[in-house]
Amino acid sequence: MQWMVDARPAAMAAIVGALVLVPAPFADAQDEERRTEMEASLRYDALDSGFDDWLTQRLDVQSRLRGAPTWYGALHRERRYGTWDEALLAGAAVPLGETWVVQPEVGRTFSADFLAKWHADLGVQRVLGGGYVGSVSLRRTRYEGSQVDRLALGMERYWGNWRGAYTLNVSDVDVAGTPVGHAVALDYYYGERSLVGVRGALGREEEGLPGGEVVTTDVASVSVHGRHWFHDDWALSWELGALSQGDLYDRYGIQLGLRHAF
Template identity: 55%
Template sequence: MIRLILLGALALGSVNAWADLATAEHQVREQQLDAARATLEAHLRQQPGDQQARFLLARVLAWQGRPHEALPIYESLLTSQTDNVDYLLGYGQALLWSGFPQRALESLERAAVIAPDYGDVQTVIQQARAALVVPVTATAPNSDVPTQRRHELQLSTRKDALDNGFDDWRSHRLDYTSTRPEGPGWYGALLREQRFGEWDEGIELGAILPLNDRWTLQPEVGYQPSPYFLPEWHTDLRLQRRFENGYLGAVSIRRTEYETTRVDRLALSAERYFGNWRAGYTLNITDVADAGTPVGHNLGLDYYYRGLSYAGVRLTAGEEEAVEEQRLITSDVRALSLQGRHWFSRRWAMTWEIGHHKQGDYYTRQWLQLGLRHAF
């Protein structure tokens, strides 16, 4: 008799557990997240070890804009099932929505290794990589919880070696960027460059402004107070749209004012993120005052590894304007470069670039650039 009572109690408990989960799932489908959370919390007070209910509660908390409360639940779930792809995906999303895109990538890339064809994993990986450049308003839930702003400083130096009797070029830059998921970003740079035996100094400022869940506006200005070979100023306005399946499209217009001429440029860009790869193409149509309309093509391919580290190749072909002392010239160009960024830790990274550029019959230049980047 006692055995029958125990079996009946266990059966009744299982039915009640199933009923609670079914109720919570129905409430989620009806967008009744507060009610679903209350149902799950009441259920877990009776059955704290129900993994399925804890997983659903973590998801509900994240959807409510409380991803920081979901994180310890995911961490506990992953201690018992370290290779559960759904747990890794949910943990990565919660980290991203909490403002930790680089930590999110660690979980998401682990999930991608286990389930390389899991489309949702690849989508969130792309969003996490974009989070440090373009705010993730398209992916984050509505929330009053402040997300963490990320700041980065980079100090870099570059040397270009030219032939045909031209002096080598040198440049130094101090770049600063600030980004935050769900919010605007901004950036700036101080630069100092040497060409033709003269030094020019200048400043660049820009912002990344999310307009809605798909559109982003990026204005930029640059100014050189007393230039010898650099332009006096430039303005650039870029409009970008995010599409499904990892596609991005952008159009930008740029005006560059030199002491003796003006250059206007229209750039049309397309990008695709897939797996650990990013491919991009840009068509540049330039109008040089009294000097024709050069058309150029840029191709890029990047491979991401260990979170935000990457290595990539850039190809340039077509026509392009260049400065020869204080004179603007237009000629055929061919260029190939390799570049990358390697994060040694969550705070420090090295950036690098090497390249070969042929500016028609005027000169060929080869360059090396190295930089040290710090995130805080």
């Protein structure tokens, strides 16, 4: 788990703004050509309770054009519990008219010691008017020794330079019950594409352990994040956060990334 129950609602905010007529400042109507962005990032997490610290290396790519399908993907490798896992994901956000967006996503892990072996997700978003956007997604995640099915229901609101979001996550873990989680986000957009925001999560979540074991614990997290475009084609992204994974551990992390548009 990351700082939110699911990072996809926050990551999709800019995509939805570029695809449909959402009254958001980052929906840049002046972009008449396809815009591709690539970001390399490094994350460090310090854990207590005797766990080794975590390290994540990630490369993200996103290509979008207002009113056309947005394509995105990521390659990342993570070190936890003294071993490395590598994974790849790919997805798309496809507009259907001016009010609907369909988003399929798939991911696969090459050496699944603690990450999931694969996941498949299908999301749908609808612009409701008045700055509101509703969403629903279904995800199946397969670990070495278990399977997790998750339903996510979300609502976003855009007003002025602000975006607020709430997501309810209900999971069915075949070896660990039916955890429920809540996630909230508040972002402020400045300039054409820069932003700063806060995220929080509370509830119960599944966590992958070495050997494919999945456990469910109480979770509480908070983080602040941002992306600052210091040049037309270059941006610095960052995140600071803290997470309590029940009785397993507390985790404190920092992430820095460099983003380039071309």
